[in-house]
Amino acid sequence: MGGLLLALLAPGSEARGVQVFETTLDNxxxxxxxxxxxxxxxxxxxxxxxxxxxxxxxxxGLAHLLEHMMFKGTEKIGAQEFSQRVRRNGGRDNAFTxxxxxxYFVTIAADRIELPLELEPDRMANLRLDPAEVNRERSxxxxxxxxxxxxxxxxxxxxxxxxxxFKAHPYGNPVIGWMEDLRQLTLPDIQNFYKTYYAPNNAVVxxxxxxxxATLLPKIQKAFGSILRGPEPxxxxxxxxxxxxxxxVVLRRPDARLPSLVAAFHVPNLKDPDCYTLDVLEVILAGGxxxxxxxxxxxxxxxALGAGAYxxxxxxxxxxxxxxxTPLPGKTVEELEHALYAxxxxxxxxxxxxxxxxxxxxxxEASFLFSxxxxxxxxxxxxxxxxxxxxxxxxxxxxxxRAVTREDIxxxxxxxxxxxxxxxxxxxxxxxxxxTSGQQSAVxx
Amino acid sequence: MKRELIKTGLVILVLALGLPKLSESxxxxxxxxxxxxxxxxxxxxxxxxxxxxxxxxxxxxxREPREKAGLANLTAELLPLGTASRxxxxxxxxxxxxxGGLSASxxxxxxxxxxxxxxxxxxxxxxxxxxxxxxxxxxxEEIARKMKELQGSIRQKQEDPGTVVREAFASSLFGEHPxxxxxxGTEESLPRITRKDLVAFHQRYFVPNNSILSAAGDxxxxxxxxxxxxxxxxxxxxxxxALDVSKVSPPVTQQLVKIDREVTQANIVWGHLGIERKNxxxxxxxxxxxxxxGGGLTSRLMRSIREEQGWAYDVHxxxxxxxxxxxxxxxxxxxxxxxxxxxxxxxxxxxxxxEKGVTAEELEEAKGFLTGSFPLRFETNGxxxxxxxxxxxxxxxxxxxxxxxxxxRAVTREDIxxxxxxYLHPNRGILVVLADPAxxxxxxxxxxxAKD
Numbered sequence: 001m002g003g004l005l006l007a008l009l010a011p012g013s014e015a016r017g018v019q020v021f022e023t024t025l026d027n028x029x030x031x032x033x034x035x036x037x038x039x040x041x042x043x044x045x046x047x048x049x050x051x052x053x054x055x056x057x058x059x060x061g062l063a064h065l066l067e068h069m070m071f072k073g074t075e076k077i078g079a080q081e082f083s084q085r086v087r088r089n090g091g092r093d094n095a096f097t098x099x100x101x102x103x104y105f106v107t108i109a110a111d112r113i114e115l116p117l118e119l120e121p122d123r124m125a126n127l128r129l130d131p132a133e134v135n136r137e138r139s140x141x142x143x144x145x146x147x148x149x150x151x152x153x154x155x156x157x158x159x160x161x162x163x164x165x166f167k168a169h170p171y172g173n174p175v176i177g178w179m180e181d182l183r184q185l186t187l188p189d190i191q192n193f194y195k196t197y198y199a200p201n202n203a204v205v206x207x208x209x210x211x212x213x214a215t216l217l218p219k220i221q222k223a224f225g226s227i228l229r230g231p232e233p234x235x236x237x238x239x240x241x242x243x244x245x246x247x248x249v250v251l252r253r254p255d256a257r258l259p260s261l262v263a264a265f266h267v268p269n270l271k272d273p274d275c276y277t278l279d280v281l282e283v284i285l286a287g288g289x290x291x292x293x294x295x296x297x298x299x300x301x302x303x304a305l306g307a308g309a310y311x312x313x314x315x316x317x318x319x320x321x322x323x324x325x326t327p328l329p330g331k332t333v334e335e336l337e338h339a340l341y342a343x344x345x346x347x348x349x350x351x352x353x354x355x356x357x358x359x360x361x362x363x364x365e366a367s368f369l370f371s372x373x374x375x376x377x378x379x380x381x382x383x384x385x386x387x388x389x390x391x392x393x394x395x396x397x398x399x400x401x402r403a404v405t406r407e408d409i410x411x412x413x414x415x416x417x418x419x420x421x422x423x424x425x426x427x428x429x430x431x432x433x434x435x436t437s438g439q440q441s442a443v444x445x
Numbered sequence: 446m447k448r449e450l451i452k453t454g455l456v457i458l459v460l461a462l463g464l465p466k467l468s469e470s471x472x473x474x475x476x477x478x479x480x481x482x483x484x485x486x487x488x489x490x491x492x493x494x495x496x497x498x499x500x501x502x503x504x505x506x507x508r509e510p511r512e513k514a515g516l517a518n519l520t521a522e523l524l525p526l527g528t529a530s531r532x533x534x535x536x537x538x539x540x541x542x543x544x545g546g547l548s549a550s551x552x553x554x555x556x557x558x559x560x561x562x563x564x565x566x567x568x569x570x571x572x573x574x575x576x577x578x579x580x581x582x583x584x585x586e587e588i589a590r591k592m593k594e595l596q597g598s599i600r601q602k603q604e605d606p607g608t609v610v611r612e613a614f615a616s617s618l619f620g621e622h623p624x625x626x627x628x629x630g631t632e633e634s635l636p637r638i639t640r641k642d643l644v645a646f647h648q649r650y651f652v653p654n655n656s657i658l659s660a661a662g663d664x665x666x667x668x669x670x671x672x673x674x675x676x677x678x679x680x681x682x683x684x685x686x687a688l689d690v691s692k693v694s695p696p697v698t699q700q701l702v703k704i705d706r707e708v709t710q711a712n713i714v715w716g717h718l719g720i721e722r723k724n725x726x727x728x729x730x731x732x733x734x735x736x737x738x739g740g741g742l743t744s745r746l747m748r749s750i751r752e753e754q755g756w757a758y759d760v761h762x763x764x765x766x767x768x769x770x771x772x773x774x775x776x777x778x779x780x781x782x783x784x785x786x787x788x789x790x791x792x793x794x795x796x797x798x799x800e801k802g803v804t805a806e807e808l809e810e811a812k813g814f815l816t817g818s819f820p821l822r823f824e825t826n827g828x829x830x831x832x833x834x835x836x837x838x839x840x841x842x843x844x845x846x847x848x849x850x851x852x853x854r855a856v857t858r859e860d861i862x863x864x865x866x867x868y869l870h871p872n873r874g875i876l877v878v879l880a881d882p883a884x885x886x887x888x889x890x891x892x893x894x895a896k897d
Contacts, residue, residue, distance in 0.1 A: 038492045039824060071742065080752060083742045088810045090817010109817060139755030146710035147758055147778050153604055254707060257604045258597065288546075289537035299534070302590065305597040329597050359542045366495075366544025366563055373493055373825040 018372070020382065020391065021213055027229040028201025031220055032382050032391055034208045036375050040109060042209030043375045044116040046124070047103040047383045049204070050197035052175040053236055053316060060170075061141065061177015062185060062193050064097040068137045069190060070104065071095075074126040079133065082119055089115055097175055100316040101387045107376060110210040117223040120205075124198055125227050131187050138182060145176050153256035153427055160249045161262045161425035162320070169240040171319055199230025204386050208379040240266065240318070247423045254430030258305065259333045262425040263340065264322040267416050269315045270385075270393050276400035277412040278321055282311040283360040284352060284409070285323070285343070290359075292343055293325070303331045303339050316388045320423075321416065333426055347413045351406045364401050473823065473846050474659070474833050475666045479673060482654030482682045486833040487669050488661040490826065494564040496662035497826035498571070500578060501834045504650035505554040506623045507690055507768065515595070515630015516638050518551030520646045523591055524558065525549050527582040536573060545570055549577070551628050554768040555838065556651075561827070564663040568672065575676035578651065583643045596632050606712040606879050607778070613702050614714040614877045618772055622693050652683040657837045661829035690769060693718060699872055701887075704879040711784035711880035715791060716774030717870050722766040722839045728852050729860040730764055730868060735811045736803050736861075737794065738762030738775055743810070745794050746775065754790070756783045764868075768838075773868065781884035788876065789891060795871045802862035816850040 021033040055062050073079040086093040091108030106116040149155045159174050166172030177185075205220060243266055268274050286293050286309035293307040305326045312319035323344075327336045371377045385394035474488035502521075509516040525547055526533040540547045545562035547570070558578060562570035602608045612627055619625025630638075660669050695718040720727060731739075738746035738761050746760045757779045765771030775795075779787045803811075823832045836845050878887065 038490070039820070041821065041824070080742055080748070084810065087740065087743055087818075088813040090814055090819075090821075092818060092821060107821060109820075136752070136755035140751055140758055143710065143756070143779060144758035146780060150709040151606055255604055258601045288541040290534060290541045295534065298594075299590070302593070305594060305601065326597075326601065328593060329600060355542075359538075362544040363541060364544075369493060369563070370495060370561060373495070373827075375824070 020395075021217075022391070023217070025200065025221060025225060027225065027227055028199075029224050029227075030204040030386065031217070032204065032206045032386060033211075033213050033216065034206075034378060034382065035211060035213060036208055036378065037210050040111070040210045041107065041375065042110050042113050042207060042211055043105060043107040043379045044113065044120070045103060045105045045206040045379045045383050046120050047101050047204050047206070047387055048197055049100075049202045049387050050102055050193075050233070051098050051100045052173055052177075053099045053170050054197065054233070055170055055173065055177075057173075058181060059185060059189055060173040060181045061175075062189060063102055063197075064176055065134075065137065065141055065182070065185060066190055066193055067095050067097045067102050067104075068141060069129060069134065069194075070123055070127060072130070072133045072137070073128050074122050075128060076122055076126065077119070082123065085119065086115060091115065099171055099175060099319075101384065103380075103383060105376070105379070113207075113211060113216065114219075117219055121224045121227060124200070124203065124224070127194060127198070129187060129191055129194065134187050134190060138185065141176065142179065142182055145179060145182065148176060149174065150179070151255065153251070153253040153429075154260060156253065157251050157260060157262060157425050157427045160251050161264050161322070161423055164247045164249045164425070165243075165264055165266065165320055165423040166240055169238045169317060170236070171240070171315075171317065195230075196233050199233075200224055200227050201229045202233055204383060206379045206383045206386070208375040208382070236317070242266075243421050243423070245420050249423070249425045250428060251425065252428045252430055256427055256429040258326055258329065259429060260324065260326040260427045261333050261337055261340070262322055262324045263337070264320040264423045264425075265416050265418075265421050266318060267311070267321040268318050270313050270389050272318075273400070274408075274412050274415075275313050276397075277404050277408040278311050278416075279313055279364065280357070280360045280401060280404045281347070281409060281413065282309045282321070283363050284347075284356060285309045287360060287363050292347075293323070293340075296343060297325060297336070297339055301339060302328060303336050304328060307340070314384050314388055333428075337424070344413065344417045348410060348417065352409050354406065357404070357406055357409070361401055361404070365398060368398060472843055473829065474661070474843070476837070476843050477666060477670065479653065479670070479677070481677070481680055482652075483673070483677070483680075484657045484837055485666070485669060485673065486657065486659040486837060487664065487666040488659075488826075488829045488833060489665050490661055490829070491663045494663050495826065496560075496562055496564055496567050496570070496660060496664045497830050498560040498574065498658065498660045499830040499834055500558040500574065501657045501659075501838060502556045502558075502651050503554070503655045503685075503838075504556045504646070505552050505768075506626070506628050507553060507688060508650055509623065509646070511621055511623075511626075512634065513630075513638050513642055514626050514634035515628075516642055516646055517556065518628045518630065519588075519591065519595070519635070519638060520643050520651075521549045521551035521556035521558075522595075523583055523587060523643065524577040524581045526587045526591065527584050528576045529580045529582055531573075531576060533587060536577065540570065540573055543569060547573055547577070553624055553628055557834075559827075559830075567664065571672050571676045575673075575680075579677070579680050581647060583640050583647070585640060588640055588643065592635050592638075595629050595635060599627070599629060599632055606706065606708055606710075607776075609704060609706075610712045610714045610877045610879045611776075613704060613879075614716065614774065614875060615772070617700065617702055617875045617877065618695070618716070618718065619693055622691060624693075624767075624769070624771060649683075650685065652685060653677070653680050654682045655685045657834050659830040659833040659837070661826040661833070688768075693770070696873060696875060700875045702875065702877045703882075704877070705882045706879055707881050708879065709780065709881075710778050711781050711878055711885055713777050713779070713784060713788055713879075714774055714877045715788065715874050716762075716772050717874040719764040719771050719773035720766050720868065721768065721770045724766070724770075726864050726868070727764075727766055729856050729864045730766075732808070732811045732815065732853065732856045733798070733803070733861045733865055734762055734764055735815065736807050737798055740811065740814065745798070746777075746791065749794060750777065750779075750787055750790055754783075754787075756780075756787045756790075760787075760791070781881045784878060784880050784885045785887045785891065788878070789888065792871050792891075795869050799862075799865045799869050799871070802858055802865065805858065808856070808858055808861065812853055812856065815853045819846070819849055
């Protein structure tokens with residue numbers, strides 16, 4: 001087990017070095033440590049290399065349901081005792097599931113670091129999966145889905161677009177799972193998933209904050225070292241075939257008040273050097289009020305209530321670059337869609353100005369620095385990069401951004417922002433306005 | 446659009462860290478007053494070459510006339526959209542070119558302006574901040590554009606059931622009081638606002654003696670004083686009228702507001718009038734509420750409604766303690782079919798804590814969390830500037846971070862029982878339910894089934 005020490009230089013600061021220590025325990029557990037002594041606090045993260053990407057058709061939502069079950073106790077501790085003990089000690093804990101990972105964290109005073117070190121290995125190895133608890137938690141997750149998607153027209157639209165864009169790859173499935181799948185997930189499904197993916201060799205521990213590496217590392221080794229390495233989890237084999245023509249989905253919802261539009265393009269992720277150019281493009285299009293989409297569509301032409309772009313760079317497999325916009329009342333989706341594509345065509349036809357490129361790079365460098373103000377954010381960046389491509393892809397980020405040229409922008413826009421590579425989603429408010437505030441009735445008794 | 450789910454519905458990015466051993470460390474920030482009456486608060490934190498600034502102006506919707514609802518917010522939002530010497534685009538281009546941010550927003554109690562810049566661009570940032578604060582142009586075309594945008598957002602937010610129930614609740618509880626209406630105004634009230642109103646509102650309230658400026662990051666108090674003397678030149682003190690807002694008359698019986706909509710999940714708010722921030726019982730109520738419904742997965746409401754019944758993903762309660770008494774509310778979402786029993790359980794829990802109070806163990810856990818996690822609330826520069834501004838706005842004193850743990854530790858079980866009885870009114874609340882009427886049955890004896 002040999003440690004590796006690497007120094008990063010934060011942008012705008014010649015004085016500040018960010019030192020990440022990396023090692024792998026004998027059982028395969030990856031450990032990343034970053035000392036940050038500005039306050040006597042630590043954030044302890046353990047992320048598993050499993051997300052909705054690893055789910056099978058018919059069993060979507062499994063990774064997220066298991067995340068919920070991780071708070072239901074082990075052979076040693078009762079349901080909710082994990083959070084209770086963290087809170088009693090003034091800490092905060094939570095978890096999140098994405099397409100690619102499931103992450104758990106505890107943020108707590110530096111002198112309470114023993115607590116996550118006692119609790120996390122226990123639930124990695126000894127989770128209690130009780131059938132009654134599974135059924136209750138299934139209901140909770142179904143409520144979560146109703147809140148996040150079923151009754152929210154714009155998230156429902158994103159779900160439709162993602163599903164239309166991916167035919168073969170599990171990125172087409174929502175992280176929370178389809179409602180019908182949630183109903184049918186079984187206890188053995190969850191048990192198998194836990195056994196397959198929750199092992200030290202499929203996890204990464206990231207600690208950022210006020211600790212001494214020489215003292216903390218042996219404690220981590222002691223806490224996790226006795227958990228046996230598991231069999232290597234099966235790789236995800238699906239590759240999304242190239243898209244050969246535009247796909248359009250229409251979602252008609254009576255509860256929507258305004259129409260909206262999403263246009264998404266298949267693009268590479270951070271494993272491809274084009275990722276830096278795509279990131280710069282995202283900022284040129286949507287990085288603030290002086291950026292193209294806001295300035296042109298919202299401010300000058302007054303076609304849109306809002307417009308933006310989102311590029312999923314940090315993902316294990318290639319995902320989407322999405323443009324989205326909502327027409328201002330009185331304007332149509334069609335007008336707005338044309339105007340949106342006109343912006344894309346302009347990027348393809350005319351080189352962006354040197355100043356515009358420099359502005360985007362300045363914005364990215366500054367945000368990268370601002371995000372280091374939070375140890376939680378540092379841990380999150382390290383862990384997410386580590387899971388999808390190794391944490392050094394985080395270190396490579398700014399040099400990659402700095403190298404982007406005006407010609408790169410044009411080349412990349414021409415390569416990916418084509419009609420054949422596009423999936424468009426349109427949300428249409430229903431013709432029938434349902435009863436709302438008009439039907440209020442007050443009853444006193 | 447990040448496709449990621451967070452377990453308890455808390456926004457994890459608000460998580461923050463700070464200085465647990467506060468009594469042993471330097472104070473969080475330093476305070477001084479400028480000659481023109483502006484209060485200045487600075488937290489020197491030199492870890493990163495960046496500075497965050499927040500200006501809080503006591504010019505919230507509490508200050509606007511009812512027929513001009515939205516005036517305070519519109520004034521704030523128009524600040525960065527043009528000054529005597531700069532257009533909206535010139536302002537956004539200048540700040541975005543250096544990777545910084547400058548934004549303004551309105552709220553009920555105050556307006557705020559926020560600036561984040563690299564240390565090397567602090568002078569530029571403060572120059573822009575001062576310009577938009579002191580010399581906004583309120584050009585007619587910007588007013589018209591912003592008005593259309595706000596009207597669009599007002600319409601769009603009606604598709605969010607959570608917003609609809611919260612607004613219906615506020616309107617039922619507060620009536621004509623400014624806390625009863627959305628800060629951005631309504632589609633009807635906005636067109637009544639004129640440029641003259643905006644200019645007058647700005648002149649009357651955006652004055653230094655009515656403002657607080659807090660800064661955190663790689664900067665000293667002396668540097669800030671010097672820079673502000675330069676950039677805020679000409680910003681003069683003016684007398685500001687005392688706040689004049691009518692009192693709220695809380696309902697004497699339970700009220701029900703039903704909103705019918707074809708949804709899969711009922712959205713429910715129940716609550717009544719709460720307290721102002723300066724109420725001395727604020728701290729005992731914080732502890733009580735944490736145990737009742739403010740403590741994430743471990744609160745009583747979460748345990749019974751989520752963990753035992755599986756009826757909801759989220760249920761929580763809070764006292765909105767502001768400049769004037771705000772509301773106490775319980776908020777939950779549950780499928781239409783369980784709306785009735787879940788609401789009954791909320792009221793049962795409230796009656797229970799009023800009758801029996803809390804256990805010694807619950808009290809210890811809550812105190813451990815509030816004292817231990819207090820420093821986690823100000824890790825980043827952004828957290829620190831908001832915290833400092835709030836300390837000043839609510840007149841808590843610069844020693845507040847040191848006093849807080851003692852105040853919390855002093856709370857007893859008797860205090861909890863007393864405040865639960867005084868401030869929770871299970872038979873005098875307003876219940877707002879947005880649900881599918883075909884699938885939802887609220888039991889007829891739901892309201893007022895026990896003696897208050």
